[in-house]
Amino acid sequence: MAGRNCGGIGPDVFLKSGQVSRLHFGQKEGMLTNILNQLGKESMKQTPETIVLLNFGCEDIQKFARAIRDRHIYTMVMPYTVPAERVTQEAPAGLIVCADVGVPARPEARAKFDALKLPTLDLTGGIGGKVDEAVEFCKAKCGCTGSWTMEKFIDEAIADIRSQVGGQKVVLGLSGGVDSSVVAALIHKAIGKQLTCVFVNHGLLRKNEPEMVQEIFARNFDMNLCYVDASDRFLDKLKGVSDPEQKRKVIGKEFIEVFAEAAAKVDAPFLGQGTIYPDILESIPLDGNPNGVIKSHHNVGGLPENMKFKLVEPVERLFKDEVREVGRMLGLPSELIDRHPFPGPSLGVRHVGAIERSTLAMLREADAIVTEELTKAGWYHKTWQTFAIFVPVKTVGIKNHQRSYDYVIAIRSINSVDAVTAQVVRLPWELLETMMERIVKEVDGVNRVVYDITAKPPGTIEWE
């Protein structure tokens, strides 16, 4: 085991009563920072040639912003409700006004931006197919040279982290997911051993995951990695809990306690976070209507208020695939960077009903077989997510020439662009058969495998 074991969870509890109910781990609820402050925060870097996209009601604006960035012009997205001064803080070279067809004109909002006297492109008739037009505009009218690159981003981010943190310490919750892993690598590159990562094993990780994450970070990056094996603590607390929401709450509450205890030992004034740009953009209601909030700010599960960290969020201006690119450039392996999305409560929400150690082991084994066969057949990167689910139903079967009465494993494979809707993948029949044969043969306690053919909607991606 390469990581430093920080076990020995002490009795201190950092939570105040009443805070627990909003701690839905993995749902990004509970705020360390107020999102509007975030939006109004003084920009740390003065990226030259910034173009601000003003959102007057445009569904695909994030994709549009991303497409212009692909042409090496740095874009930011702001709602039309933003004060004009906030726009000028970014010293933009130009503005692009974006709205879908049929969206109200909002002349007052428009006037405050026109008063800035910046070059402005009007795309209020829709943005579809207008990327080239926008890049012409940026170059011809705003003087952009198209020099924004990921190398530049990394250099700037490292300089920013160093100047923000100075000689002090940073603590970061490392999940082994893309966002926190890339942030770990980036902060480590900037300040080395001033960073301590806390990796919590909540007993719900996938097969070999604790070893893999420690191997990658502690060995390859020579990083201070604090590995907390709290499996027993989580699994004891989850005993008999079958309601999906309750399960998430138990996992979230326990996670915060374990993380807070480990972080207290590091005694760092700074907390690193894997906030990414969509986390911020999707938290901003376009019309100041709280119902428009899709999700709250990304954070380590909503830490208790008495843990007053200053935040280090070096990829808060990047889209997910840009974060992946940074990760690749910093030397993170593809097995980590290009992984399928994985829910915060991990196998906990893929095990329907109350979690027993024995049935969790069945799920873990079945999940590993599914991933292994999918990869071998060349289908891993052709699907958004493919995984096993434990179904707490026993059926009659024949195993080893004898009657068996065992559990069911379901396989789910979906494709999606944004996780909002999803289509079922028609995996080759032979591949499904191979998965089934291996699962019933190798996983004790399972004698039946089914394939979930439900799209989203009406289903959700995860079963719980």
Ligand SMILES: Nc1ncnc2c1ncn2[C@@H]1O[C@H](COP(=O)(O)OP(=O)(O)OP(=O)(O)O)[C@@H](O)[C@H]1O
């Ligand atoms: N097992 C864990 N150990 C330590 N920190 C964790 C763990 N799981 C989650 N975290 C922290 O909580 C944050 C939010 O968790 P969540 O699962 O919602 O993240 P995410 O958006 O999928 O990000 P990531 O790609 O980093 O997993 C993570 O970015 C990470 O900092």
